[in-house]
Amino acid sequence: xxxxxxxxxxxxxxxxxxxxxxxxxxxxxxxxxxxxxxxxxxxxxxxxxxxxxxxxxxxxxxxxxxxxxxxxxxxxxxxxxxxxxxxxxxxxxxxxxxxxxxxxxxxxxxxxxxxxxxxxxxxxxxxxxxxxxxxxxxxxxxxxxxxxxxxxxxxxxxxxxxxxxxxxxx
Numbered sequence: 552x553x554x555x556x557x558x559x560x561x562x563x564x565x566x567x568x569x570x571x572x573x574x575x576x577x578x579x580x581x582x583x584x585x586x587x588x589x590x591x592x593x594x595x596x597x598x599x600x601x602x603x604x605x606x607x608x609x610x611x612x613x614x615x616x617x618x619x620x621x622x623x624x625x626x627x628x629x630x631x632x633x634x635x636x637x638x639x640x641x642x643x644x645x646x647x648x649x650x651x652x653x654x655x656x657x658x659x660x661x662x663x664x665x666x667x668x669x670x671x672x673x674x675x676x677x678x679x680x681x682x683x684x685x686x687x688x689x690x691x692x693x694x695x696x697x698x699x700x701x702x703x704x705x706x707x708x709x710x711x712x713x714x715x716x717x718x719x720x721x
């Protein structure tokens with residue numbers, strides 16, 4: 552027990568409290584944590600770190616996911632040079648959709664549909680890209696195709712987007 556009390560003694564205990572307070576202030580957390588950190592001392596700071604800081608470390612993963620996606624885009628683009636199959640075009644379209652580059656994604660889904668026109672997902676995504684670009688009239692044929700083949704596609708979201716497109720075009 553002596554080693555535990557040394558850990559929470561003067562230098563480490565204050566550093567732990569400062570770390571917890573800096574995180575609390577930058578994150579604009581609940582004010583009751585301020586009192587827990589100050590009144591509880593190093594143990595209160597440790598409780599705050601375990602409950603509030605550790606789960607935030609999972610958010611860092613999202614920052615690095617963008618780099619992996621860009622690397623995957625480059626890999627699929629080079630694969631398409633060798634094998635421009637519908638599946639590869641659709642995958643690259645999905646990656647551009649995730650990057651919110653809707654014009655490129657729409658063009659790739661169009662090329663995928665030209666290669667193989669039996670993928671409802673490609674029609675659906677191409678229609679969604681048109682909606683994101685504000686081309687409601689262009690989205691109608693794609694979404695109508697999807698709804699005609701599967702009325703409850705994406706839990707009826709395709710039908711709702713089709714209705715929205717009709718409403719926006721008058």
